[in-house]
Amino acid sequence: MRYPDGILALVTGGAGGIGAATAARLRAEGVRVVTADLAPGADVRLDVTDAEAVDALVGRLGRVDVLVHSAGIVGPARPLAELGTEEWRTTFRVNVDGTFLLCRAVVPGMVRAGWGRIVTLASIAAKEGNPAQSAYSASKAAVVALTKSLGKELATTGVLVNAVAPAAVSTPMNAGTDPAVLARSQALTPMGRFARAEEIAELIGWLCSEHIGFSTGAVYDASGGRATY
Numbered sequence: 616m617r618y619p620d621g622i623l624a625l626v627t628g629g630a631g632g633i634g635a636a637t638a639a640r641l642r643a644e645g646v647r648v649v650t651a652d653l654a655p656g657a658d659v660r661l662d663v664t665d666a667e668a669v670d671a672l673v674g675r676l677g678r679v680d681v682l683v684h685s686a687g688i689v690g691p692a693r694p695l696a697e698l699g700t701e702e703w704r705t706t707f708r709v710n711v712d713g714t715f716l717l718c719r720a721v722v723p724g725m726v727r728a729g730w731g732r733i734v735t736l737a738s739i740a741a742k743e744g745n746p747a748q749s750a751y752s753a754s755k756a757a758v759v760a761l762t763k764s765l766g767k768e769l770a771t772t773g774v775l776v777n778a779v780a781p782a783a784v785s786t787p788m789n790a791g792t793d794p795a796v797l798a799r800s801q802a803l804t805p806m807g808r809f810a811r812a813e814e815i816a817e818l819i820g821w822l823c824s825e826h827i828g829f830s831t832g833a834v835y836d837a838s839g840g841r842a843t844y
């Protein structure tokens with residue numbers, strides 16, 4: 616894939632799963648990558664809900680040409696009536712506030728440079744609303760709307776903003792998921808299997824490249840045929 620020379624990519628959630636696979640994919644193309652995560656294993660420790668820490672990291676990096684915002688949590692997997700207020704808010708803080716804070720920090724530099732790529736992580740849950748995952752589904756729907764809004768806002772700047780909406784992917788995020796929920800997801804997927812993180816990284820890598828030119832504010836499907844729009 617083709618990328619501009621000398622660019623720097625920041626990949627949040629880069630300690631594992633889709634983030635780590637994306638970092639590896641970009642590095643394989645010669646792109647300089649900094650991974651950031653709350654968990655050990657990333658280049659930098661970062662809590663994406665901490666506005667000051669996010670701004671400080673972007674300031675330290677000096678330039679961020681590509682943002683892949685993969686940090687996220689699945690949140691509580693229970694009926695809505697049984698959710699605690701804090702559980703709901705935590706899911707939104709990580710998935711929605713985190714997306715806002717990262718985008719807010721990197722956008723001015725990208726606009727100044729006249730080139731940038733932002734890829735956010737939505738989910739099939741944003742489109743369908745997974746049962747017993749109301750906080751996650753609603754938070755990912757917010758990520759979709761933020762992505763569409765920002766994509767339009769930056770449409771003439773050279774900065775393209777797109778989301779990827781996977782169905783279930785074999786990553787640590789699903790390690791603790793109720794097997795019945797995973798079985799339901801697999802049964803709904805025409806390909807009859809989960810995605811590999813590398814398959815999602817391939818799509819993200821393309822969305823970060825120079826091969827994409829006329830798409831922004833869009834939601835790219837990676838659902839094994841499950842999504843109908």
Ligand SMILES: NC(=O)c1ccc[n+]([C@@H]2O[C@H](COP(=O)([O-])OP(=O)(O)OC[C@H]3O[C@@H](n4cnc5c(N)ncnc54)[C@H](O)[C@@H]3O)[C@@H](O)[C@H]2O)c1
Binds near residue numbers: 631632689781784789
């Ligand atoms: N795995 C799936 O089935 C699936 C499906 C659709 C969408 N997604 C989305 O893709 C993204 C990546 O998921 P994944 O499957 O790689 O999950 P993952 O759990 O393997 O990776 C997510 C990473 O985010 C990090 N993280 C969580 N909270 C953080 C915080 N406050 N600050 C910094 N880092 C934090 C975690 O430590 C983890 O390394 C998520 O946004 C997720 O919602 C995943």
